[in-house]
Amino acid sequence: MEMQEANQRPEVTPNQTIYINNLNEKVKLDELKKSLNAVFSQFGKIVEVQAFKTLKHKGQAWVVFENADSASSAISKMNEFPFYDKPMRIQFAKTKSDVVAKADGTFVPREKRKRHEEKGGKKKKEQHHDATQMGMPSGYPGLYGAxxxxxxxxxxxxxxxxxxxxxxxxxxxxxxxxxxxxxxxxxxxxxxxxxxxxxxxxxxxxxxxxxxxxxxxxxxxxxxxxxxxxxxxxxxxxxxxxxxx
Structure with a gap:
């Protein structure tokens, strides 16, 4: 199973962010983010939910969990789950840090980022993580336990x-x-x-x-x-x- 997934998405490794597409584009942005937070918080603490008004990002969202285990559980339980009349397509995010950083104005191109990290620039990522924490405690049981x-x-x-x-x-x-x-x-x-x-x-x-x-x-x-x-x-x-x- 791991080999098959690696062949399908060789550039994507498990991380704390899931990428969701095929969302209903008619749903208002605030409503969509609140609904995603309510449904996905059962899998663990959510750091933030990102969705954008731009045409390029319509029908898409990113949910950032505190840890990768929560993200993995969310993918296995909710992929293809009908949400606002459309089945959600979910996978691990390819560009988690870029998407989140662009949204909050802290995006740094990859070449410059390496230099920053060498000089202790990792603090930015930690500050972003701490400032946006919200959601429910992790470790709740799966979706269909009963x-x-x-x-x-x-x-x-x-x-x-x-x-x-x-x-x-x-x-x-x-x-x-x-x-x-x-x-x-x-x-x-x-x-x-x-x-x-x-x-x-x-x-x-x-x-x-x-x-x-x-x-x-x-x-x-x-x-x-x-x-x-x-x-x-x-x-x-x-x-x-x-x-x-």
Missing amino acids: APPLSQVPYPGGAKPMLPEAPAPPNSILFVQNLPHETAPMILQALFSQYPGFKEVRMVEAKPGIAFVEFADEMQSTVAMHALQGFRIQQNPMLITYAKK
Whole structure:
């Protein structure tokens, strides 16, 4: 496997930055960056998310993790995952330092950079790293930790305290719990809209951490529920049941 990957991308070595393309170009830049941060922070601490308005960089983004292990996990779990109705294409970044440095104005051409590093210029990279740290602690489990058993039953096991005592019968509206309180509707829309029959997301302002997602019929809502059950937004795995009517 390693030889095959080396043949495909001989110039790319594992590093802490992933390059994502085939992103939906209609999504606003701020919304896209927030959504990427929410979805990818489950794999480890994110230093920053970079995306640009320029035509040349449309549909692309870079996510800089604190370590390469997090980046590797993100690629293996999220490559080809539908995001805003398009499958993300993800690989290790080829030009991590150039992209990030150009964005923040600290870019130095390669020949000059060598001279700077010889004189102790490595401090610039460390300062950039420290100044932009954000995200969740590393080491969270993978994306689909609880998915296999859930895919074989109509609803999650009744032992979990957050589940209602009497689960609602299958219907077209899903009840989503255990969301981070700052979750924006756009993030849920990006995840659920990839499934046929999606109609809308409704958040409850008075009760952060929950949402209702409506589909055209109960068969379509069931497909989405099983597919996204346990999907992590930041560190929180979504808990999805049918809504009570």
